[in-house]
Each structure stands twice: as structure tokens, then as C-alpha cells.
Amino acid sequence: MDIPNPLGRRTVNLRRQSKRTYGKRAKELVFLLDLLKISGNRGEVLSTTGRLAGLAGMSQQSISLVLRSLASSGFLAKQHSKNGERIFLTSKAYDRIAQELAGVSLPAIRDHLERRELVVTGTLFTGKGEGAYYVSQKEYSRQMHQRLGFVPYPGTMNLRLNGFEDVNKILLLHSLHPIKIEGFTTHERTFGDVFCYDVEIAGGPKIYLVRSERTSYDLTVVELISDVYLRKALRVEDGDTVRFSFFV
């Protein structure tokens, strides 16, 4: 009791946990957010560590490490399957995200947005021909002619996005002014709504990014349409990098 701690403090300068905590917290949070986003807010992702590595711009080893670390912290559950891992966000992950995002006001952010061009980069690949099937539907084609100003070439150009930042930009695009093509029903089946977004390729023909309401959601893939055969017009082939842009 004599000569107590000179400042009368019980806990002096309570040093935060360990070192490098902030970077760790940040990486954890952003990774969880990225997973949530590419899952389309469903909180369930089926992917390989290699693929995630590509998106994150990290090595496969590091992704493996990150996933295991997040899993052991209880933020996610993994299920090993032969072609990748199935990853589930736990409610602890949602808690974490909710905590971090609690104080940010989305409207306040929107108020400060500047109009500017966002550039997205993707790698061209050949899809399963679904795009062509859809775009060829007379009713879609008719409405597109009316709303977009051209009859679409019967096929879409598929790009696989190269990083989470590109995925983010696409998600931002999704939140913007789409041109809605109404779904319809034939005697065979029902076709859902399709959303078209005004994007552009420097020096290329007029294009739109199309997104089907109910496509088997892979948010890391985008489809572009035009009135011409884009691969030819742009002289690109599978594996080539294609850049397009839009304004926020």
C-alpha cells in the first residue's frame, strides 16, 4: 500500500494483444467480406485454394494458410471435396462483419462519391454456350433491339475476372441503373429478367454487360454482348486479357 504505482493506475498502458494485430484484423475482415461477396451474400463458396489465390493476388499456399487460420478462429467451416473446398461462413463471421460495418453509413458514403471511370480486367474464355442460347431467344432479342438499340449477336463474350478488386467493381456496377429486359414464358419454359449495364471497350463497338436474374451465380464471370461477333471485332481469343470500363 505504500508508494503505490506513481500514476495511481492499475493497468498501465494496456498494450494491445500482440504485434501486427491490425494488419491481421484487416486481412481477416477483408477476406471474409470478399468471400461473402463472391458467394453473392449466401455465405457459401465452392472453390479451390488456387482459384482464390488468383482472385486475391496471393499464392495458393497463403490462401491455404488464411483459410485454415480463419477456420481455426471459428470464422468459417471447410468441407474438403475432390475438386476444391466448400467454404461456409459461420455466424461468428457475420458477427465480425456486422461489428465492423456497424458504424458506417452507406448513404453518407454515397453522398461523397465522385463520378469516375472504373476499369475492369478479365480473361476471355469459352463458356458453355448458354449465353448464345439466351440471347438467341426472340423475345430477349426483340426487347434488346428496342431498349439497347441493336439486335445482339447470338452469343456472349465471357470474361473471368482476375481479382477481387474487379469483382468489387462489378458488384458496384450491379448496384447501378440497369436496363431491364423483361422475362417471359414460352410453351417450353420460363425465362427470367435480364439486366443490361452500359459499359464500354476503348476503341471497340458498343457493348453491354448482361446479367441474368437467375444464372448459376458465379460472380467472378461476366458476359458482354454487342451487335457484332466480339472476338473478331476485338481480335481476341481464349486466354487474352480484355479491359472494359464504366462510369460510377
Added chain:
Amino acid sequence: MDIPNPLGRRTVNLRRQSKRTYGKRAKELVFLLDLLKISGNRGEVLSTTGRLAGLAGMSQQSISLVLRSLASSGFLAKQHSKNGERIFLTSKAYDRIAQELAGVSLPAIRDHLERRELVVTGTLFTGKGEGAYYVSQKEYSRQMHQRLGFVPYPGTMNLRLNGFEDVNKILLLHSLHPIKIEGFTTHERTFGDVFCYDVEIAGGPKIYLVRSERTSYDLTVVELISDVYLRKALRVEDGDTVRFSFFV
């Protein structure tokens, strides 16, 4: 033209920018978010690097570095003043945040929240007596008696939060079920609404966290009230660490 690149790719495996990009992106984003949050979404913070260091759990030097790096990337503007720096988020920062948050659905997150206890840690300090002034107002006191079940001791216990994570938790608390104490007007001045949040201290008396609608917003400080003199009841003094909790 002969023997072209074997895979027919123009850009093979487009390696992401440089190394360690992800961690950097994450830290940048989270730091911007943290600044936005402690500014109460105003995008303007007046603080010293040392104080931010405390909140972030990093050294003063690192904060200095981070701030300069963010400034040179155009995410924020700094104004040096004799007692700290005034930091402004630029619209580029808002763009960045908007981009990252574009694809996350807040309702989807809330759906997955688990009910659990959040513990907040703060350091006791002596305020300017404003809390006492407010709580002593008859009208506040009367309403508190009615709504909270006790007549508040004429004084508040001020805690300075020790880290961004605690700030986040408080912001989450703010988004919850407050008990609203109506503002009123005397012949002298107008008193704004006050919000009370149900929190608890293990082994201590019933307490509420109070937040004035119009307090000179320092989100890193919280005020607690009870019907007794809390410093005595809890046997704590300036500089001591106090822990309280609430349920999400």
C-alpha cells in the same frame, strides 16, 4: 508469327501487381473505414498519430507511415496543426469504400447474426463535468427514473475506449434498441434527446450507457450512469480499466 506462345495466350497468368498486395489493400480499406467510423461518418478527424496508434494497436511511427502512404495515394488530406493532424477523407477514399462495400448486403448479414455478449474495455478518466450537468437536469432525471427504474446519480463515469474494435462494438450498440429520453426546453436553453443503452458490469450495479444526440461527438468516449456513485461502487479511479458488456 511462327510458333506462337504455346497456349495461344497473349497475357499469360497476368501476375497481380506486386507482392503483398492483399494485406496492403486490406489495411488501407480497414483504416479508411476506421477513420470514417470514428469521425461519425463526417470524414474528418482531428487526432494525433499517437492517439490513433493507441486505437489501432500500432506504434505512433506506423500510424505516421500509414497516414502518409494513404495521403500520397490520394485517399486523404492532412493538415498539420500544433496538437495533432486534421485528416480529411477524399472522395477517392469514399469511392474505394463504396467499391468494397458494393456487393455486401447488410440485411443478409443481419439474418445470420447470433445473439451473443460483446465485451467493451475502456479506461476511466475524469471528464469536464458535462455529464453531471446534464444528468442533474430535473426533466432528464425524472424521465430516467420513469424509464430506467432509478434516479441517476448526478454524474457520469467516462471511459476512453482502448481500440478500434471497442469503438466498433459501441457503434453496433448504437444501432440497437435505445431507450429514448426526450429533450426539452427551459427558459435558458434547449436540451436534446438522450439515448440510453442497456449494458452491464459484471458484479456491479445496474448501469446504462448514455449518449446525447448532440454531444461534441467523440466516438471513442462513452458515458455510463447508475443510481450510485460508480467510482466508489466499483472501486476504480482514473486510469483504471473498466469492462462492461451488452448483448447483440
Added chain:
DNA sequence: ATTACTAAGTGACGAGTAT
């Protein structure tokens, strides 16, 4: 008081490789 530079320590990252 502040913020910022330098130098040194260490923890994160990825290449190689095992499974």
C-alpha cells in the same frame, strides 16, 4: 508537445515439394 527518419528485428509470404 508533436511528426518523421533510420536501422534493426521479425513475421508474413511464396517457391519447392510432400501428400
Added chain:
DNA sequence: TATACTCGTCACTTAGTAA
């Protein structure tokens, strides 16, 4: 194929100190 381990490297952090 897939994920995960080892280990050398280097980028980030901080202590010390200058401004």
C-alpha cells in the same frame, strides 16, 4: 489433380532519436 508443410527471403513494424 487437390491441399499443406518447410524454410529462406524480404517487407512491415517498431525502438531510438532527430527535427
